[in-house]
Structure formats: structure tokens, C-alpha cells
Amino acid sequence: MTHPTLIEIQQAAERIKPYIHRTPVFTSSSLNHMVQADLFFKCENFQKVGAFKFRGACNAVFSLSESEARRGVATHSSGNHAAALALAAQRRGIPAFIVMPKTAPEVKKAAVAGYGGKIVFCEPTLAAREATLAKIVEETGATFIHPYNDPRVIAGQGTATLELLAEVPELDIIMTPVGGGGLLSGTAIVASELSPTTQVIGTEPEGADDAYRSLQEGRIVPSIQPHTIADGLLTSLGDLTFAILQKYVQKIVTVSEKAIITGMRHVWERMKIIIEPSAAVPVGALFERKIDFTGKRIGIILSGGNVDLDRLPWRS
Amino acid sequence: MTHPTLIEIQQAAERIKPYIHRTPVFTSSSLNHMVQADLFFKCENFQKVGAFKFRGACNAVFSLSESEARRGVATHSSGNHAAALALAAQRRGIPAFIVMPKTAPEVKKAAVAGYGGKIVFCEPTLAAREATLAKIVEETGATFIHPYNDPRVIAGQGTATLELLAEVPELDIIMTPVGGGGLLSGTAIVASELSPTTQVIGTEPEGADDAYRSLQEGRIVPSIQPHTIADGLLTSLGDLTFAILQKYVQKIVTVSEKAIITGMRHVWERMKIIIEPSAAVPVGALFERKIDFTGKRIGIILSGGNVDLDRLPWRS
Numbered sequence: 249m250t251h252p253t254l255i256e257i258q259q260a261a262e263r264i265k266p267y268i269h270r271t272p273v274f275t276s277s278s279l280n281h282m283v284q285a286d287l288f289f290k291c292e293n294f295q296k297v298g299a300f301k302f303r304g305a306c307n308a309v310f311s312l313s314e315s316e317a318r319r320g321v322a323t324h325s326s327g328n329h330a331a332a333l334a335l336a337a338q339r340r341g342i343p344a345f346i347v348m349p350k351t352a353p354e355v356k357k358a359a360v361a362g363y364g365g366k367i368v369f370c371e372p373t374l375a376a377r378e379a380t381l382a383k384i385v386e387e388t389g390a391t392f393i394h395p396y397n398d399p400r401v402i403a404g405q406g407t408a409t410l411e412l413l414a415e416v417p418e419l420d421i422i423m424t425p426v427g428g429g430g431l432l433s434g435t436a437i438v439a440s441e442l443s444p445t446t447q448v449i450g451t452e453p454e455g456a457d458d459a460y461r462s463l464q465e466g467r468i469v470p471s472i473q474p475h476t477i478a479d480g481l482l483t484s485l486g487d488l489t490f491a492i493l494q495k496y497v498q499k500i501v502t503v504s505e506k507a508i509i510t511g512m513r514h515v516w517e518r519m520k521i522i523i524e525p526s527a528a529v530p531v532g533a534l535f536e537r538k539i540d541f542t543g544k545r546i547g548i549i550l551s552g553g554n555v556d557l558d559r560l561p562w563r564s
Numbered sequence: 565m566t567h568p569t570l571i572e573i574q575q576a577a578e579r580i581k582p583y584i585h586r587t588p589v590f591t592s593s594s595l596n597h598m599v600q601a602d603l604f605f606k607c608e609n610f611q612k613v614g615a616f617k618f619r620g621a622c623n624a625v626f627s628l629s630e631s632e633a634r635r636g637v638a639t640h641s642s643g644n645h646a647a648a649l650a651l652a653a654q655r656r657g658i659p660a661f662i663v664m665p666k667t668a669p670e671v672k673k674a675a676v677a678g679y680g681g682k683i684v685f686c687e688p689t690l691a692a693r694e695a696t697l698a699k700i701v702e703e704t705g706a707t708f709i710h711p712y713n714d715p716r717v718i719a720g721q722g723t724a725t726l727e728l729l730a731e732v733p734e735l736d737i738i739m740t741p742v743g744g745g746g747l748l749s750g751t752a753i754v755a756s757e758l759s760p761t762t763q764v765i766g767t768e769p770e771g772a773d774d775a776y777r778s779l780q781e782g783r784i785v786p787s788i789q790p791h792t793i794a795d796g797l798l799t800s801l802g803d804l805t806f807a808i809l810q811k812y813v814q815k816i817v818t819v820s821e822k823a824i825i826t827g828m829r830h831v832w833e834r835m836k837i838i839i840e841p842s843a844a845v846p847v848g849a850l851f852e853r854k855i856d857f858t859g860k861r862i863g864i865i866l867s868g869g870n871v872d873l874d875r876l877p878w879r880s
Contacts, residue, residue: 294835522838
């Protein structure tokens with residue numbers, strides 16, 4: 249697989265335009281004051297299904313030929329990618345088969361079902377998940393859409409940064425969270441082409457620092473028993489995203505759980521918007537000041553806003 | 565006192581423009597689907613100090629003559645008006661004296677102090693509050709800015725509806741919460757002049773239904789021991805707001821606590837924005853369907869977003 253080019257990302261933007269929200273860029277004078285920088289928040293928490301994942305899923309689904317599309321799409325995920333793929337498939341009028349562990353939270357099952365996804369349950373092991381997915385693909389001819397290690401998905405995720413740079417030029421830094429690396433990959437490709445002086449920084453929870461260690465060691469170091477409140481970032485890099493990050497990303501910084509929660513709460517309180525813990529990781533990096541942000545113009549992709557309001561992290 | 569005219573409200577809009585946010589209007593296809601109507605949310609939760617109150621406070625402060633302004637402004641409030649007045653005064657570079665009961669929550673004291681307000685504590689009784697305010701005004705020559713029963717404040721609050729109607733014409737209904745009636749008064753004057761076919765509906769908690777009863781009985785019926793989670797709506801109408809509501813408001817509907825909490829949670833979950841309970845009252849009215857909203861184009865002023873995240877209403 250080769251990585252998507254800027255042109256492919258621009259084509260993705262045209263392709264998905266009728267289906268996605270062009271999300272707003274928010275600023276906050278009080279957060280600027282707190283971190284002594286100029287922050288520009290690309291609000292993908294307002295995206296359809298509440299996360300940037302809809303961009304990549306949409307691009308993948310609408311890239312399929314008619315005959316491919318007819319047989320549907322499939323994935324294994326219980327998170328935002330599952331919901332995003334289900335909605336994208338619904339928009340194209342094709343089936344989406346979502347393999348999920350039986351033990352997935354009811355709220356996630358309901359989200360996928362609500363978008364018309366066909367849920368196929370499996371045992372909660374990696375082996376069962378892969379076997380179940382392979383069987384579905386075999387039986388239905390559906391196209392497997394990987395959550396991040398897929399050039400169409402990466403191209404879709406990159407469209408958020410196309411919009412951000414069109415609205416806010418001359419950023420010194422763009423920061424995103426990194427889980428599997430799809431969002432960071434798309435972001436880095438776009439920034440390197442359109443704004444080469446912008447530094448692209450991935451931010452990762454200390455308890456799930458596989459991307460940080462992979463770039464340090466120059467090989468994919470998988471997450472082993474990752475532990476973080478940022479539950480969208482538990483996955484490890486794929487070979488495609490690893491190669492892109494190696495080439496285009498200047499730095500990965502790790503962020504403590506405490507800073508993630510602090511960052512999340514500050515955004516809720518000051519900006520009056522709901523972001524999920526994964527989206528708070530770059531904000532936490534600002535508050536931890538692992539690098540010097542003073543006076544910089546910083547774009548931050550707020551990746552999503554799907555939170556269980558009954559289980560907030562600052563709840564005692 | 566006479567009520568502000570449309571022209572005075574338009575002048576207010578020009579006067580406060582350099583200081584306020586022009587807040588966005590949000591839509592939500594999932595909420596539209598749930599209530600079977602087209603909803604347009606004017607997001608005053610994103611306003612400076614997190615509430616529409618900054619509009620009125622700003623208009624009052626910047627309406628003062630130089631010699632009046634020099635002596636400062638004063639009010640009694642522990643809520644959004646206090647913070648709004650403090651910030652407006654700070655912007656003009658004049659003192660704001662805020663009379664607050666000693667027992668006010670620390671977070672509210674901190675907000676006012678953070679905007680440079682000079683807090684004057686009093687005993688937590690109405691008599692002490694009024695006596696303390698009178699003393700401050702006497703000693704300093706500061707101008708008392710009432711939270712709602714003041715034409716300059718009402719004119720400021722009306723500017724939100726100027727913006728809403730400029731962006732979304734041909735609304736069938738505009739709904740706001742009603743506490744003291746400042747927001748509803750400004751809204752109703754603007755709508756009656758600029759969009760006479762738009763019905764203006766006030767929404768009030770069942771446990772603080774003084775506006776409903778006042779309009780029913782044709783006289784001001786004060787709130788006696790109001791009880792509601794919508795803590796911005798505990799106050800009673802003033803003579804000025806009562807007269808405006810009598811003349812311009814078609815209907816007040818009351819909303820149960822349960823519907824307020826449901827509405828608040830739906831907005832948080834579906835729109836990913838934080839609104840305070842008072843702002844959720846019109847949303848609750850939609851879910852309770854006390855009137856037929858089906859197919860209507862409905863503007864809703866989301867009045868504010870100041871919430872104690874440690875004490876959410878759905879917390880068990």
C-alpha cells in the first residue's frame with residue numbers, strides 16, 4: 249500500500265463534501281491566556297457521529313465501485329469507526345457488517361444499530377474477532393474497511409486539516425491525538441504539502457505510548473495492555489500509518505492521565521463544548537508544557553465528543 | 565420607564581459589537597428528528613462569561629455618560645449577571661460593585677473576582693442585600709444596573725434575536741426561558757417588529773411559574789419559594805418586563821423538572837455542547853409537547869452554559 253497523496257486527499261474532500269459537516273474552528277481567549285499561545289480548535293466533536301472517523305469511513309465507502317459497494321462493507325470495531333462506517337454505508341444504501349465483542353457496552357451497540365449497521369457478535373478475543381470478520385467477508389463479499397491502516401481512510405481523515413489550513417493559515421504547530429495513526433497520518437501529509445513550516449506533533453497517552461516508542465525505535469512496537477482513559481487510543485500503529493509517521497511527523501509527545509483529564513475539563517468549562525478523553529490529549533500536552541508552546545499559533549484537531557455522561561473522569 | 569424600541573435595540577447591537585461574540589446558530593438533524601421540527605439554536609452558551617447576560621450588561625455599561633461611568637456600576641446578584649457586569653465594567657475600565665450573600669458558592673465568587681468585580685458581602689436576606697446595595701450606591705455614586713428590569717439591559721438582550729433573525733428568517737416560533745423576563749422581553753420586541761408572524765413563547769419551570777401565573781392573572785404574581793434545577797430562573801418579573809410580556813408575548817408554557825433534565829442531556833449528547841439547566845427549559849418544552857411543534861421552524865435561545873461539572877443533574 250502506498251500512502252495517499254495531497255491530490256487524493258483533495259479528491260476525498262470533494263467526494264465526502266455532501267455527507268460531512270464542515271466543522272467550525274473555535275478559539276478561546278481564556279484558554280489562550282492559560283497556555284500563553286493562540287489556539288485554533290477544529291471541532292470534529294461536532295462531526296457526524298461525533299468524531300472525525302466519519303470522514304475516513306465516508307471516503308472509503310464512496311470510493312468503492314458500484315459492484316463492490318453492492319456487497320457492502322465490513323469492519324471490526326466497537327468505537328467511533330464502527331458507528332462512522334455504519335452511517336456512511338447507510339448513506340450509500342449498502343450494508344455495513346460490524347463485528348463486535350459480545351461484551352461491548354450497550355451504548356455502543358445501540359449507536360451502530362441506530363445507524364443501520366448489522367452487528368455480528370463474537371467472543372472478546374483478537375482471534376475470534378479476526379476469524380469472525382474473515383467469515384463475514386467470505387460469505388458476503390463485503391469490503392473490509394480497516395479503521396486506520398487504509399489509504400482511503402487516511403485520505404478522509406486528512407480532509408479536516410485541509411479545512412483547518414484554509415481557514416487558519418500560518419500555523420506554527422498542528423497537534424492531534426494518535427491511536428492507530430490514521431488522523432495523524434492524514435494531517436501530516438496535508439501539512440507537509442500545504443504548510444511545510446508547520447510542525448506536526450502527535451500526542452499520545454503515557455499509558456498507550458506505542459507510537460512514541462515505535463518512532464523512537466524505528467520499528468512498530470505494539471501496545472501491550474495499554475491503559476488510559478482515552479479509550480479511542482488503545483490501538484497500535486499499522487504498517488502504513490507507521491511509515492507515514494516516520495516520514496512526516498516531527499514529534500510525538502506523551503501525556504499523563506492527569507493532564508488529559510485537566511485538559512478535558514478546561515475545554516468543557518471554558519469553551520462549553522463536549523470532547524471525549526481522546527480529544528483532550530493534545531490539550532493535556534499544552535498544559536504539561538513538554539515542549540515550549542509560548543506565543544505559538546497552534547491548531548488542534550478535537551477528534552471527537554462521544555462520552556458516557558454517567559461516567560465522567562472527574563467523578564469521585 | 566418605557567420599554568426599548570427596535571431602534572434602541574439596533575443601537576445597542578452597534579454599541580456592544582466590539583465586545584461581544586456574535587454567537588453561532590447550530591442545528592442538529594438528530595434533535596430535529598426526535599421532535600419532528602426544524603430547530604435553530606442561538607448559542608449564547610458561547611457568549612462571553614458563558615451567557616446572554618453579557619449583552620445587556622455591556623449595553624448598560626457602555627450607555628453611561630463619561631461622568632456616570634467614572635463612578636462605576638453596582639448590582640446585587642450571584643449569578644451570570646454579576647459576572648457579566650464585572651466583565652463589561654472591566655472592558656470600560658470602571659469599577660463594578662457586586663453585592664453577594666456571604667453564602668454564595670465559591671465558584672461564583674471566583675468568577676466575579678476573576679473579571680475584576682469588587683465583591684461586597686452581605687447577609688443572605690433580601691433586606692440585607694438591598695440595604696447593602698443602597699449603601700454602596702450612596703457612598704460611591706455608582707449606577708445601579710438591575711439584572712433585567714432596565715431598558716438598557718433589555719435592549720442588550722434583544723440583540724441576540726436581531727442576530728438570529730438575520731441568519732434564520734421566517735421562523736414560526738422563537739422560544740426562550742423566562743426568569744426575570746429580560747431576555748424574553750428583548751426577544752419579543754425584536755420579533756414583533758421584524759417578524760410579526762413569528763410566535764414568541766416563554767418557557768418556565770413548573771416550580772418557578774410566576775411569569776405564567778402573572779400573565780394569566782393580569783398582575784405580577786411574585787415567586788414564593790420557587791424550586792427548580794434551573795437556578796437562573798428563580799427571580800420574579802419586574803414591572804417593566806411584565807408590561808412588555810403582556811403586550812408582546814403570545815404564550816408562556818411551563819416545563820417539568822424531568823423534561824428540563826431530559827432536554828439538557830439530549831443537547832449535551834447530540835449536539836456536544838454544554839448548556840446550563842436554565843437554557844434547557846425551552847428544549848424540555850419541545851420534548852413535553854405542550855403545544856404542537858410538528859413541522860415548525862423554531863428558534864431557541866440557548867441562554868447559557870455555566871454548569872458545575874461536579875454536580876450534574878443526572879448524577880445519582
